Amino acid sequence: MVSSSIRRLSRSWGAPLAVLLMIVSACGGGSSNGGTNTASAPGITATQITIGSHQPLTGPAAPGYSEISKASNAYFQWVNSHGGVWGRSINYLYEDDGYNPQNTSTVVRKLVLEDKVFAIFNGLGTPTHTAVVDYLNGQKVPDLFVASGCDCWNQPSKWPQTFGWQPDYIIEGKITGKYVNDNFQGMKVGYLYQDDDFGQGGVQGLDSQISASNVVDKEKYVPTNTNLGPQLAKLQAMGAQVVVLYTIPAFTAISLLTATALHFSPKWVVSSVGAEPITLAGLLAAFAKNQAASGLVNGIVTSGYLPAATDTSSPWITLFKQIHDQYISSLPFDGNVEYGMAVAYSFVQLMKKAGRNPSRQDVIHTLQSGQVDQGPGLVPFQFSSSNHLGYSGVQMAVIQNGQASFTGPIYTASVSGGVQACGSCASKPMPTNGIP
Amino acid sequence: MTVLERIQSRGTLLTHGLLGVLFIVAVGVVIWLLDSVNGFIVYQLSSVTYIAIAAAGLTVLTGQNGQLSLGHGALMAIGAYTTALVLKTFTDLNPAIVMVASILVTAVASIVVGAAAARLRGPYLAGATLGLAVGLPGVAIRFSSVFHGDQGLTVPALSSPDALSDVPAEVWLAWVGLIPAAVTFVLLANLLKTRYGRDFRAIREDEVASALHGIRVSRTQVIAFVLSGACAGLAGSLMAYTSNLAAPGSFPLTLSLQLLAAIVIGGLGTLPGAVWGSLVIVFAPDWIGTLNDAMKLPSNVRDELPLALFGVVFIVAMLAFPYGIQGGLRRLIAWRAGRRRAAAAQA
Structure with a gap:
């Protein structure tokens, strides 16, 4: 090199x-x-x-x-x-x-x-x-x-x-929580999160937005144990209609496949960390040993702060x-x-x-x-x-046909403050050759 | 070797102690001089100090007493976490006291493991200690309120006293590591000359015969394990100071396997071998990395190749020196002495 x-x-x-x-x-x-x-x-x-x-x-x-x-x-x-x-x-x-x-x-x-x-x-x-x-x-x-x-x-x-x-994970959690409040009103919400700074930060952000009475269950996992059956069965038993995942890509894939096996099909909301569509589709197909499993990415709600990699x-x-x-x-x-x-x-x-x-x-x-x-x-x-x-913020996106398409306003937030829509936010115009 | 053997034959704590002090001073000066050339080598030498302590303990257990442990990385984790937890409460505590605390806690844990180990033989013992290496880091993740999960506990960096404020951080770290390392080697070298050392070796050779000669086999095996565990605890404490962190990711199974590789490639059962092996374990990956970079390979090959090369180095080294580096050195010295004798006989 x-x-x-x-x-x-x-x-x-x-x-x-x-x-x-x-x-x-x-x-x-x-x-x-x-x-x-x-x-x-x-x-x-x-x-x-x-x-x-x-x-x-x-x-x-x-x-x-x-x-x-x-x-x-x-x-x-x-x-x-x-x-x-x-x-x-x-x-x-x-x-x-x-x-x-x-x-x-x-x-x-x-x-x-x-x-x-x-x-x-x-x-x-x-x-x-x-x-x-x-x-x-x-x-x-x-x-x-x-x-x-x-x-x-x-x-x-x-x-x-x-x-x-x-x-940071807290900001993303807040904006994700606001989206859940605005779009899934009155539905029962469950969390599944990685038990470290990533998952805990996300949950802190989510909790600041979603009222505690709507949250029916919070499950956690550690990345050394790849069996998520108990957690997802619990979420299913508690009647969660929306499940927010603070998972790394491999565990997003395991969650989706485990839920499919349990005939559990909530609305999935996944942190940007664990929902990169191309990576996730590849993992799903590899874990399930079936190309069709990659279709499970469709319908996932996620978020992003850079233009989608597929946005030509x-x-x-x-x-x-x-x-x-x-x-x-x-x-x-x-x-x-x-x-x-x-x-x-x-x-x-x-x-x-x-x-x-x-x-x-x-x-x-x-x-x-x-x-x-x-x-x-x-x-x-x-x-x-x-x-x-x-x-300082993210925009929510929905994965369709294997690609993330942004939806709704761009939001900004801070660790201590609230969530605001940012009307003027967008990528800066690109300088010549993309060199500052 | 003859000089060393002659000194060792006096076998007193004083002789070994004097050698240890000489060693500390000599290597300390070398470190001081090396730092102006390359500070990274000095940092690597401080890694050698803790790997060598753990390897010395393991070589006594495995090489002298015949108990194979694949779990010494986990015992190092106990030492490292003890250090982190003690320093969390008493921020400015003297490192010597912190290290003693780590040794004691790990020794207590080793009594439990050692008692189980004394009932197990061969592959069963390897399997049980393997389980320890794989399972113990998970405890930190399971009880994350105490051990702070995956992220681990930070350990404040060792700072040199005000009078020596000009000493660079990595030099101070290496100096501090040198002292417990020298103390460990002196004490172990002494111990191997005593009745305990002979008991260890007797049990390795034949447990039944040892028992018939009045050696309490299980008790001696537990003592060997606790001693070896105490070394691992000290090494873990020093490792925590070196990396400023105690985290589960620092204690993978490969750490235990590397310790085993170090004592085998250095010369199983010999204390100098533990030093040679530690030097190889610490320095070889860096040299291999430099060599690897120079080969200009595609990145997917380049990323994975160092691990493969590391393995090849071991296989070749074991083929060339079946008794490790120390065994090779002994053979070389014996061969030269033989030639000298032959030359004298001809004249």
Whole structure:
């Protein structure tokens, strides 16, 4: 891969090159946006920005999620082939942690101490990233756009370097709860959720909107036990007419198949985490060993904060598909690939706005000042000095013919506040070539 | 080896203790110098310290006493969670006290496991301890109000005292790890020279004959298991400090298997072998990863290949050194000594 050859090159030549350039730049001087490129921070040379990430390329979280970092890298290669950011190419080193927090600790130390990255970008997973968030903040390494919807990343005074990106699970839960209230009035509601920050955050959001008297049952599961029979039988026995799932994709598929076997057919409402239609249809067909099972995705109510990956009318999707076809055509073009490119776009925009020769602190200030716009996202970011969470809302969608189609207004919410419709929310117009 | 054997033949706590102190100082200086070259290697060395402690305990149990445990990763989890829970209540408690608490809790748990293990033999013992490795992390998920489920409990990073505030975090961590590691090895080396060590080996060779010679077999087996479990608890505590986290995902079955692989590739039953094996376990994946990156393979192959290469390295190493690295070194030294003797005889 290109990134690995750059990496070896930078290992052998990076340090002497950086010294040389520092001498050159010291002679040249220059203001923040004009003048020449300098080695303005660890991981930034005159010609290159090196960033790193921990990603589940193998192990239990790899199916689907292993596409994200490859998609981000494809977008960076696209940017590099169009001149990079401020003339610097982006060198993205993503290490496999197998979704094991112990490995995360090791690979992040490697990235910081050995590869000397400028920032950790889009580190994936709540338990994995929890292992390194203290370390990164202690070392003052920017910890940008964590790939997890835990609202725990929003602790600006304790973790000033850490920022989320996707809507947190509580916000999504609130908006989903409002949809259930508005559209399934008087129906009995049941929950099935994963017993961790993801499911618990979702339930917290749902409970703030759906009146307790309508909720007939709340069931939970742990991902190490793949039998959901007892939970779904209980929901069925309690007469749930609407079932809200806070499940990861494999457990959404298990829920739908188990319910079918029980002749239980409630209205399904599924978190965006567990309802990416292409992934889900594939899992359903694989688990049931029957292609027809993929049809179970139809009718699911879900939500999203990026244009649907199948929405060819969006210029963003057209461009992402083009980059996908050029660099990573062996992967499916699905929501994970779109996610990886969209988050990479946010990073490139951040580096563009941070000026020609930014320090690590400049990048944090730029992000807190709200200069990074939503790009392809449907809703604005929340970033400020007191809020380190990303996208502020979602739009509900219904899956039909294997594709998610958005329905109703776009809503924004916050962890502590209520839910508001946002009439003016939409993806930003795409800049030329999709490069900020 | 002859020098080491001559020192070991004195067999006193003092000699071993002096060796341990020398070792701490020497390696401590090396770590200090290495940090300016590559801080990541220093971090990896602190991982070696806790893997080596656990491997030393396991090599005594499996290599010296003949009890196979596939559950030492789970015992490390007990140590790690004890550390996390103690530090949750007493934030600034001295690491030495926290480590002792982890050792005690894990030792108590090991009495239960060890008592069951003493009744089991061969594949049945392997199966029971395998169950422990697979099942125990699930406890953290089941009782998530105490253990915080999948997300785990965070452990505050070790910070160097104010007087040494210039010492980088990874160096301090490695220094702190070095002390319990050296203490463990000194005590185990002593123990293996005592009656207990001889009892361990006698039972490994023949349980009936040992019993006839007046050794209380089950009791000795439980002692070996508790001792080994205490090492795993200490290792788990250090591991929690190293990764700043105690979470179920950190203790997969592969951790227990890696410990076993470490003692086998290092040289089963030997303490130096536990060190060699730990070095291999910690450093080999990183080197393989670098090699793998250099091969420029398609990403679907590249992601999976390191695990396969790791396996190949083990198979080749075991074919080349059936008695592990320590066995290989011994043979090499014996061969050279033999040649020297032959040369002397000819002259």
